[in-house]
Amino acid sequence: MTIIDGKEVAAKLRKEIAAEVEAWVASGHRAPHLVAILVGNDGASQTYVGHKEKCCAEVGFRSTVLRLDEAISEAYLLGEIAKLNNDPDVDGFIVQLPLPKHISEQKVIEAINPRKDVDGFHPVNTGRMISGLPSYLPATPDGILELLKHYDIETSGKNCVVIGRSNIVGRPIANLLSQKGWDCTVTMCHSRTKNLKEVVREADIIIAALGQAEFVTADMVKDGAVIVDVGITRVKSDKTKSGWKLLGDVKFDEVAPKCSYITPVPGGVGPMTIISLMKNTLKAARKEVYKD
Incomplete structure (x- = not known):
């Protein structure tokens, strides 16, 4: 059993991106500029944006x-988005989710210029992704693909089961893995799937992205399966200084011995999401997706 080390892979990719940015700037271009809009004081969001700031500094972004x-108000936020859409010095920007309940997340996502939508959530980028056209891939699915590639995990002809159908993870990763080059046979499971345990047990690759702590147990996993655990749930713990610990969607201790590869939580998929944001911002600066 091999533990998939997202921290190690992310560190390698950060160095590669930094080298590309250095060459880009040396050729006479300005450094890529990423903007994050943070509404309110959500602790997790503030931490995540802080990590993005740190990563930008490491790779040479503004x-x-x-x-x-x-x-x-929603109108005020949409006005700020319009300013960034029209600012030629901003290559890409994100609006950190979740937003306060009085603001429509979908309206905000659709207000972002697809050319600057480095989160890859705009319907135009989603459509391009589904069509196999150049696009900004959403962060978590792209991070999963990078991990599979780094560990040289065979996907062609493999039976992949995705648990969860969110627009941020489940749907896009199912689509991407079914495309040419990855060539998985993909089954998407959700809360209405019948005989879920039996379906998952047939999987060569399991991607757990439903947000329910330790949902996937050993009796749902066949020997030698590859497990990618996207879930992250904070639960109370009397064994940590903080009083909390993080759990994935997979019951790691009992599932890991059956696997060929497995991602831990934390330290698996999580570190890769910011790397995807950096990749997309560099693509935006270079105009690789939208040429004009």
Whole structure:
């Protein structure tokens, strides 16, 4: 059994991106500029944006965080998005989710210029991805693909089961793995799937992305399966200084011995998501997806 080390892979890719940025700037271009809009004081969101700022500095990007009060109106936020859409010095930007309940996330996502949508959530980028055209891939699915590639995990002809059908992870990773070059036979499972345990047990590759702690147990996994655990749930613990610990969607201790490869939580998929954001921002600066 091999543990898939997302931290190690992310560190390698950060160095590669930094070298590309250095060459890009040396050839006379300005450094790529990524902006993050943070609405409110959600602790997890603040931590995540902080990690993005740090990663931008490491790879040589210019980074800006626009911090807005939780009470701002939807119209005000849409106005700030319009400014960034029209700012030629901004290559890409993200609006950190979740947003306050009085603001429509879908309306915000659709307001972002697809050319600057480095989160890859805009319907135009989703459509391009599904069609196999150049696009900004959403961060977590792209991170999963990078891990599979780094560990040289065979996907062609393999039976892949994706548990979860969110627009952020489940749907896009199912689509991507079915495309030419990855060539998986993909089954997507969700809360209405009948005989879920039996379906998952047939999988060569399991991608667990439903957000339910330790949902996947040993009796759902066949020997030699590859497990990619996307879930991350914070639960109370009297064994840590913080009083909390992080659990994935997979019951790691009992499932890991059956696997050929498995991602831990934390330290598996998580470190890869910011790398995808960096890749997309560099693509935006180079105009690799949208040429004009």
